[in-house]
Amino acid sequence: RLEQTSPDHGSRPPLVAECDAVVVGAGFGGLYAIYRLRELGLKVIGIEAASDVGGTWYWNRYPGARCDIPSLLYSYTWSEELRQEWRWSEKYAGQPEILRYAQHVADRFELRSLIRFDTRVISADWDEAGESWTVRTDRGDCIVASTCVMATGNLSVPNKPKLPGVERFRGPIYHTGQWPHQEIDFSGLRVAVIGTGSSGVQTIPMVAKSASRLTVFQRTPNYSVPARNAPLSDADIAAAEPMIAKYRESLETPEFGRVPSNAFDAPVPAREVQWARYEQLWEQGGGGILTAFPNILTDEAVNDVACDFVRDKIRGMVDDATTAEALSPKDYPLGVKRICIDTGYFATYNLPHVDLVDLRAEPLTTVTETGLETAVRSFALDALVLATGYDAMTGALAAMNIRGRSGVTLNEAWADGPRAYLGLMVSGFPNLFVVTGPGSPSVIGNVIHACENHVEWITACLGSMRAKGLTRIEPERDAERAWMAHVADAASRTLYPKANSWYQGANIAGKPRVFMPYVGQGYRHRIAQIAQRNYEGFVLR
Ligand code: N01
Numbered sequence: 001r002l003e004q005t006s007p008d009h010g011s012r013p014p015l016v017a018e019c020d021a022v023v024v025g026a027g028f029g030g031l032y033a034i035y036r037l038r039e040l041g042l043k044v045i046g047i048e049a050a051s052d053v054g055g056t057w058y059w060n061r062y063p064g065a066r067c068d069i070p071s072l073l074y075s076y077t078w079s080e081e082l083r084q085e086w087r088w089s090e091k092y093a094g095q096p097e098i099l100r101y102a103q104h105v106a107d108r109f110e111l112r113s114l115i116r117f118d119t120r121v122i123s124a125d126w127d128e129a130g131e132s133w134t135v136r137t138d139r140g141d142c143i144v145a146s147t148c149v150m151a152t153g154n155l156s157v158p159n160k161p162k163l164p165g166v167e168r169f170r171g172p173i174y175h176t177g178q179w180p181h182q183e184i185d186f187s188g189l190r191v192a193v194i195g196t197g198s199s200g201v202q203t204i205p206m207v208a209k210s211a212s213r214l215t216v217f218q219r220t221p222n223y224s225v226p227a228r229n230a231p232l233s234d235a236d237i238a239a240a241e242p243m244i245a246k247y248r249e250s251l252e253t254p255e256f257g258r259v260p261s262n263a264f265d266a267p268v269p270a271r272e273v274q275w276a277r278y279e280q281l282w283e284q285g286g287g288g289i290l291t292a293f294p295n296i297l298t299d300e301a302v303n304d305v306a307c308d309f310v311r312d313k314i315r316g317m318v319d320d321a322t323t324a325e326a327l328s329p330k331d332y333p334l335g336v337k338r339i340c341i342d343t344g345y346f347a348t349y350n351l352p353h354v355d356l357v358d359l360r361a362e363p364l365t366t367v368t369e370t371g372l373e374t375a376v377r378s379f380a381l382d383a384l385v386l387a388t389g390y391d392a393m394t395g396a397l398a399a400m401n402i403r404g405r406s407g408v409t410l411n412e413a414w415a416d417g418p419r420a421y422l423g424l425m426v427s428g429f430p431n432l433f434v435v436t437g438p439g440s441p442s443v444i445g446n447v448i449h450a451c452e453n454h455v456e457w458i459t460a461c462l463g464s465m466r467a468k469g470l471t472r473i474e475p476e477r478d479a480e481r482a483w484m485a486h487v488a489d490a491a492s493r494t495l496y497p498k499a500n501s502w503y504q505g506a507n508i509a510g511k512p513r514v515f516m517p518y519v520g521q522g523y524r525h526r527i528a529q530i531a532q533r534n535y536e537g538f539v540l541r
Contacts, residue, residue, distance in 0.1 A: 027055015157395030228285025479537030
């Protein structure tokens, strides 16, 4: 009984159509795919479950939702006109502004007319004889297309934990990833937030502003660094130009989270040297701390000092020593769960009406009609906010009933964990492309740039196939196996596997543990080379 935005299911006749490409999802990946494939001369039909474009930024309307990558970089690079005409107002853009940007792109490039909104794909079946996908939707549409591009997002299927007794709760329940469109007023209410990942860390200070009492239920504390968000002046924008130009020219965007190629032979700096650098980056704000030293994500001796530094900062910001201790992560390295970037998060716990409940010390036992109970205490509540994350990277694909060659479903193919050659295509599923799929860098770094890279690769691939009169592409099983082994090996050389993160599916009960994003180096060069070598590892005909 979640309070959420319901799609507008006003009547429209079902669409029965044939086209060259179906693009599922109208977030930043899908919008660009629709644009590029149309430019290629293909007949494209876009399908989007929401009532508008924006993907993640359509759904994540919770108070405080904001990007953790500077807005001047969290932008498309493919249109210089777009870049010149769009002006971001803040260093880190808030959700409403990012959504307006996506809407502007859709209008500016006339993409909306190609998209069926309020429409969810319920199945996609490969027809071997016809070499086409039959895509069906919950609106009765049946679209036959030679190519399917899944741009369904990495963080688009909310994780709604089955809290015992939750159906009894009489107050409203909100999930940060499905926030209602109308303003939610928590004034005078006793509110609980469950979850302290990026979403929780952003929304907790905002909810605290209006709630009469806020209780945060934390299972795992997170490392969080201050955003130091600020308005962007014209001078800031001009000063950032060389950096943006550099990013546009280079094939890799070196954001935090990436493991640079010099990580493995970098020296371990002295503790004082590290501390001084972390101090500088802390003052600067944002995720820069993860770029402090090349080996911060590969060498525990370096990472340990960074962890000590952040814990020290937490102790300095939180008045109550027990609360500070509970808020300090201790059992995993910094940055191997997505680092949180906050505005006033830790100081929020100094407010008299805000409390932290450490679920490791007192586990949640049940939800009642009027609140929550832990093994130790009861909490009377008026509203519940779930900031409990997502079935990341595979959730949306798994929900679509995709059936490939020989009738094998994607869920069957992925029973032991997801596999995709280059994170782009899955063997057994011809002509089905995944934008930022498992096995690609995707969520490690700047997702907009990752989407651009994949869409450009897919468009070039389809263009080259058309030029050669080819109609079908599928990865070889061996190439896919070797790639996923390489993805696992790249992760194992870093500290990433040392946390129970959503990167490896650890947040979803029963999900196979596979480290999904590619954290190795040179990904863009690699996939470009593979295309140049006549799509090595793919079978085309
Ligand atoms: O989700 P999360 P998120 N009982 O999975 C807890 C991006 N993002 O929505 O760690 C109690 O990180 C869970 O506890 P634990 C960003 O990439 C970006 O916050 O599993 N607690 C955890 O504390 C990010 O990483 C931005 O022990 C439960 C929390 O819920 C990703 O999205 C903003 C529980 C979930 O944290 C996901 O972030 C927002 C249970 N049963 C999101 N189940 C920015 O750009 C889960 N939890 C800034």
